[in-house]
Amino acid sequence: xxxxxxxxxxxxxxxxxxxxxxxxxxxxxxxxxxxGYAGFSIxxxxxxxxxxxxxxxxxxxSKAALLLEVYQRQKRVDVPDTGKLEEDIVGFxxxxxAHWRDTSSGSxxxxxIAEAQSDExxxxxxxxxxxxxxxxxxxxxxxxxxxGEVAGDIDxxxxxxxxxxxxWRHLLTNRLDEPEATIRKMVxxxxxxxxxxxxx
Amino acid sequence: xxxxxxxxxxxxxxxxxxxxxxxxxxxxxxxxxxxGYAGFSIxxxxxxxxxxxxxxxxxxxSKAALLLEVYQRQKRVDVPDTGKLEEDIVGFxxxxxAHWRDTSSGSxxxxxIAEAQSDExxxxxxxxxxxxxxxxxxxxxxxxxxxGEVAGDIDxxxxxxxxxxxxWRHLLTNRLDEPEATIRKMVxxxxxxxxxxxxx
Amino acid sequence: xxxxxxxxxxxxxxxxxxxxxxxxxxxxxxxxxxxGYAGFSIxxxxxxxxxxxxxxxxxxxSKAALLLEVYQRQKRVDVPDTGKLEEDIVGFxxxxxAHWRDTSSGSxxxxxIAEAQSDExxxxxxxxxxxxxxxxxxxxxxxxxxxGEVAGDIDxxxxxxxxxxxxWRHLLTNRLDEPEATIRKMVxxxxxxxxxxxxx
Amino acid sequence: xxxxxxxxxxxxxxxxxxxxxxxxxxxxxxxxxxxGYAGFSIxxxxxxxxxxxxxxxxxxxSKAALLLEVYQRQKRVDVPDTGKLEEDIVGFxxxxxAHWRDTSSGSxxxxxIAEAQSDExxxxxxxxxxxxxxxxxxxxxxxxxxxGEVAGDIDxxxxxxxxxxxxWRHLLTNRLDEPEATIRKMVxxxxxxxxxxxxx
DNA sequence: TGCTAATCGAGACGGTACGTCTAGTCTTTTT
DNA sequence: AAAAAGACTAGACGTACCGTCTCGATTAGCA
Numbered sequence: 001x002x003x004x005x006x007x008x009x010x011x012x013x014x015x016x017x018x019x020x021x022x023x024x025x026x027x028x029x030x031x032x033x034x035x036g037y038a039g040f041s042i043x044x045x046x047x048x049x050x051x052x053x054x055x056x057x058x059x060x061x062s063k064a065a066l067l068l069e070v071y072q073r074q075k076r077v078d079v080p081d082t083g084k085l086e087e088d089i090v091g092f093x094x095x096x097x098a099h100w101r102d103t104s105s106g107s108x109x110x111x112x113i114a115e116a117q118s119d120e121x122x123x124x125x126x127x128x129x130x131x132x133x134x135x136x137x138x139x140x141x142x143x144x145x146x147x148g149e150v151a152g153d154i155d156x157x158x159x160x161x162x163x164x165x166x167x168w169r170h171l172l173t174n175r176l177d178e179p180e181a182t183i184r185k186m187v188x189x190x191x192x193x194x195x196x197x198x199x200x
Numbered sequence: 201x202x203x204x205x206x207x208x209x210x211x212x213x214x215x216x217x218x219x220x221x222x223x224x225x226x227x228x229x230x231x232x233x234x235x236g237y238a239g240f241s242i243x244x245x246x247x248x249x250x251x252x253x254x255x256x257x258x259x260x261x262s263k264a265a266l267l268l269e270v271y272q273r274q275k276r277v278d279v280p281d282t283g284k285l286e287e288d289i290v291g292f293x294x295x296x297x298a299h300w301r302d303t304s305s306g307s308x309x310x311x312x313i314a315e316a317q318s319d320e321x322x323x324x325x326x327x328x329x330x331x332x333x334x335x336x337x338x339x340x341x342x343x344x345x346x347x348g349e350v351a352g353d354i355d356x357x358x359x360x361x362x363x364x365x366x367x368w369r370h371l372l373t374n375r376l377d378e379p380e381a382t383i384r385k386m387v388x389x390x391x392x393x394x395x396x397x398x399x400x
Numbered sequence: 401x402x403x404x405x406x407x408x409x410x411x412x413x414x415x416x417x418x419x420x421x422x423x424x425x426x427x428x429x430x431x432x433x434x435x436g437y438a439g440f441s442i443x444x445x446x447x448x449x450x451x452x453x454x455x456x457x458x459x460x461x462s463k464a465a466l467l468l469e470v471y472q473r474q475k476r477v478d479v480p481d482t483g484k485l486e487e488d489i490v491g492f493x494x495x496x497x498a499h500w501r502d503t504s505s506g507s508x509x510x511x512x513i514a515e516a517q518s519d520e521x522x523x524x525x526x527x528x529x530x531x532x533x534x535x536x537x538x539x540x541x542x543x544x545x546x547x548g549e550v551a552g553d554i555d556x557x558x559x560x561x562x563x564x565x566x567x568w569r570h571l572l573t574n575r576l577d578e579p580e581a582t583i584r585k586m587v588x589x590x591x592x593x594x595x596x597x598x599x600x
Numbered sequence: 601x602x603x604x605x606x607x608x609x610x611x612x613x614x615x616x617x618x619x620x621x622x623x624x625x626x627x628x629x630x631x632x633x634x635x636g637y638a639g640f641s642i643x644x645x646x647x648x649x650x651x652x653x654x655x656x657x658x659x660x661x662s663k664a665a666l667l668l669e670v671y672q673r674q675k676r677v678d679v680p681d682t683g684k685l686e687e688d689i690v691g692f693x694x695x696x697x698a699h700w701r702d703t704s705s706g707s708x709x710x711x712x713i714a715e716a717q718s719d720e721x722x723x724x725x726x727x728x729x730x731x732x733x734x735x736x737x738x739x740x741x742x743x744x745x746x747x748g749e750v751a752g753d754i755d756x757x758x759x760x761x762x763x764x765x766x767x768w769r770h771l772l773t774n775r776l777d778e779p780e781a782t783i784r785k786m787v788x789x790x791x792x793x794x795x796x797x798x799x800x
Numbered sequence: 801t802g803c804t805a806a807t808c809g810a811g812a813c814g815g816t817a818c819g820t821c822t823a824g825t826c827t828t829t830t831t
Numbered sequence: 832a833a834a835a836a837g838a839c840t841a842g843a844c845g846t847a848c849c850g851t852c853t854c855g856a857t858t859a860g861c862a
Binding site for chain 4: 527
C-alpha cells in the first residue's frame with residue numbers, strides 16, 4: 001500500500017533509483033551466500049531488498065542477468081607479475097581459489113555456471129564473460145612469451161582455456177582447497193611437458 | 201519409448217516392478233533430451249512414464265539420483281589404445297565430445313553437474329563418479345608410462361584431472377564442436393610442455 | 401515444505417479432502433465479511449484457510465465459482481404462507497432484507513453480482529441461479545392465483561422478476577433498511593395498480 | 601480515439617490541459633467498450649490516452665469518479681411524452697434498453713454499479729446520481745397524475761424506484777433484449793394491478 | 801487357501817516461486 | 832505552479848513443481 005509510516009525507498013522520479021539497484025544487488029549476494037543457489041529466487045531477493053519484483057524484472061530480465069552483475073561487481077583477482085611464468089600461474093590460481101573460497105564470488109560464479117545450463121541467455125552472457133577473462137589470463141602467457149620464457153608459436157588462448165578449465169572444475173566440485181603443491185605440479189607439467197624425453 | 205503395448209502397468213506384488221523402473225529411466229532421458237535441464241522435473245518424468253510420483257521418489261530420493269542412474273545406463277566411451285599416447289588422448293577426447301554431442305549423454309551429464317551445484321547429494325555422487333572416471337582415464341597415462349612414453353614420476357591423477365577439466369568446460373560452455381586440431385594442440389602442449397627450452 | 405511440526409490438513413488420497421473444502425468456504429465467507437469484496441482475493445482466502453492456492457483453483461475455477469458456492473451454502477430465506485398475498489410478499493421481502501443485512505449473505509450476493517459484471521462464468525452462474533429463485537418466488541404468486549387472489553392470466557415470472565429487481569437494487573444501493581411501510585406501498589401498487597380508475 | 605494526430609501532448613503550463621482530460625475520458629470509454637469492466641484499469645486508460653497515471657489520479661480520485669464522468673458525458677435517453685402513461689413508460693424503458701445496448705453507456709453504467717460494490721465513493725456518487733434520475737423519471741408519473749391518469753396519493757418516487765430497479769436488473773443480467781411485449785406486460789401490471797378484483 | 805505386506809498408478813494436499821499486472825505514491829523535468 | 836512521465840513498493844494474479852500422503856488394486860509369499 002505504501003502508506004505513510006515507513007521510511008522506505010521511493011521512486012526518485014522518472015528514472016532508475018540507484019539505491020534500489022544497490023539494495024537489490026546486495027540482497028542477491030546475501031541470499032546466495034546464506035541460502036546458496038538452491039535458495040536463490042527472485043522472490044527471496046525482492047523480500048530481502050524490500051523491493052518489488054517488477055523492479056527487479058525491469059532491470060534484470062533473468063536470474064542470470066542478476067547473477068552476472070553481482071559477479072562483476074566483485075573485486076577482481078590479482079594477476080601476479082613475478083617475472084617467472086610458473087610463479088605467475090601458480091600465484092594466479094592460488095589467489096583465484098582463495099578468492100572464490102573466502103568471498104561470495106565462488107557461490108556466485110558457481111550459480112552462474114549452473115544457471116547457464118538451463119538458461120540460454122545465461123549461457124551467452126557467460127560465454128562473453130569467459131572470452132574476456134581468457135584474453136586477460138592469456139596475457140600472463142603473452143608476457144612470458146615476450147620474455148622468451150615461452151615458445152613463440154604457442155597459442156596462448158589454448159593455454160588460458162586449459163587453466164580456466166582446471167579452475168572451473170575445482171570450483172564446481174568443491175576442491176578449492178587443493179594444496180598449492182598439486183597446483184604447482186599441474187603447472188609444471190604444462191610448462192615442461194609430461195613426455196619422458198622432454199622431462200629428462 | 202516406454203509406452204506402446206502395456207495398458208497401464210500395475211503392481212506385480214510386494215516388490216519393485218522393473219518395467220516401471222525402466223519406463224521411468226527412459227522417460228527421464230527423453231524429457232532431458234526434449235526439454236533440456238530447464239524442463240526436467242519429476243512431474244514431467246512421471247507424466248511421461250505414466251508413473252506415480254511416489255514411485256519415482258521411492259527409488260530415487262532426488263533428481264540427482266535419477267540423473268546419475270540415467271547417465272550410468274549410457275554406453276561408455278571407447279578409450280583407444282593405439283600405442284601412442286597423443287593419439288590415445290586426442291582420440292579419447294574426440295570420442296567423448298562426439299558421444300556427448302550425438303547422444304543424450306551430454307544433456308544428462310550437464311544436468312548432473314548443474315544439479316550438483318545446489319544439491320549436496322548430487323555433489324557427492326558426482327565426486328564419487330568423477331573419481332572412478334579419473335582412475336579410468338589415468339590408465340591411458342599409466343599405459344604410456346609402462347611403455348616409457350611418460351616420465352615415471354608423473355602423477356597420472358593430476359593429468360587425468362586436467363583432461364577431465366578440459367572436457368567438462370567444453371561441455372558446460374557448448375563447445376563440443378571444438379576442432380580436432382585445437383584439441384591436439386592442447387594435448388601436445390601437455391605432453392611436450394610450452395616452455396621455450398623444452399621446445400628446443 | 402510441510403515439515404513435521406504442524407498438524408495441518410493433508411491429502412487424504414487421490415480424492416478431494418472435504419475438510420479443506422470446508423475450511424476454504426468458511427475462510428472465503430470470513431474474508432468477505434471482514435474485508436468486503438474489495439479485499440476478497442484468492443490469496444487472502446488461501447492464507448486464512450491455510451490452504452494452497454492451487455487447491456482453491458483446482459475446485460473453483462474462478463472467484464465467481466467460489467462466491468456462488470459460498471452463497472449457496474447459506475441458509476435460505478423463509479417464504480411465508482399466510483394465505484394473503486400482500487402479507488406473503490411483504491413478509492418475504494422483509495425477511496430477505498433482514499437476512500441480507502444480518503448475515504454475510506448480503507455481502508456475498510453483492511460480490512457475486514459485481515463479479516458477474518466482469519466475469520462471464522459468474523454471469524452465467526448467476527443467471528442460472530436467478531432463474532431458479534424466480535421460479536421459487538413465483539410460487540407465492542401461483543399460490544395466490546390458485547386461491548383466486550390473482551387473475552388467472554397473470555404471468556408469475558414477470559411479477560417475480562419485478563420483485564427480485566426491487567430486492568437487488570436495494571441490496572446494491574445499501575438500502576436494506578427500507579421501512580416496511582415503503583415496501584408495503586410498493587407491493588400494494590403492484591397488487592392493485594396505480595392507475596386512477598383501478599384505484600377508485 | 602484519443603490517439604491520432606498529436607505527437608505526444610505536453611504540459612501547457614500551470615493549468616489543466618483540456619486535451620489530456622478529453623483524451624483520458626475517451627480512452628476510458630474505449631477501454632471499457634473493448635475490454636469490458638474486467639480490463640478497465642487506470643493503467644490501461646493511461647496507456648491508451650498516452651497519459652501518466654498521476655495525471656488521471658489528480659483529476660479523478662478513483663476509478664469510480666472517472667466512470668461517473670464518462671457516464672455523464674453520454675447522451676441522455678429521451679423521455680417520451682405521448683400523453684398516455686403506459687406508452688411513456690414503455691417507450692422510456694425501450695429507449696433506455698436500446699441506448700444501453702447500442703452505445704457504450706451500458707458497459708459504463710454496469711461498471712459503475714459494480715465498482716460501487718467495493719468502493720465507498722462510487723457508492724455515494726451512484727446514490728447521488730440515482731436520486732437525480734429517480735426525480736427525473738418520477739416526472740413521467742407526476743405528469744400522468746396531473747392529467748388524472750394516476751391516483752393523487754401515489755408516491756411517484758416509489759414507482760420510479762421500481763422501474764429503475766427493473767432496468768438495472770436487466771442491465772446487470774444481460775437481458776437488454778427483453779421483448780417490448782414483456783416490458784409492456786410488466787408496465788400494465790403496475791398500472792392496473794395484478795389482483796383479481798382489480799383486473800376484472 | 802487365505803492373510804499380510806509391499807508396490808503400483810493416481811492425484812490431492814500445503815507450499816514456494818514464477819513472471820506479469822495493477823494500485824497508488826513520489827520526484828524530476830518541462831512548460 | 833502544475834502537467835507529464837515513468838520509477839517505486841506492494842501485492843494479487845493464475846500456473847508449475849515440490850515432496851508427502853492416502854487411496855484402491857494388485858500380487859507374492861507366509862501361514
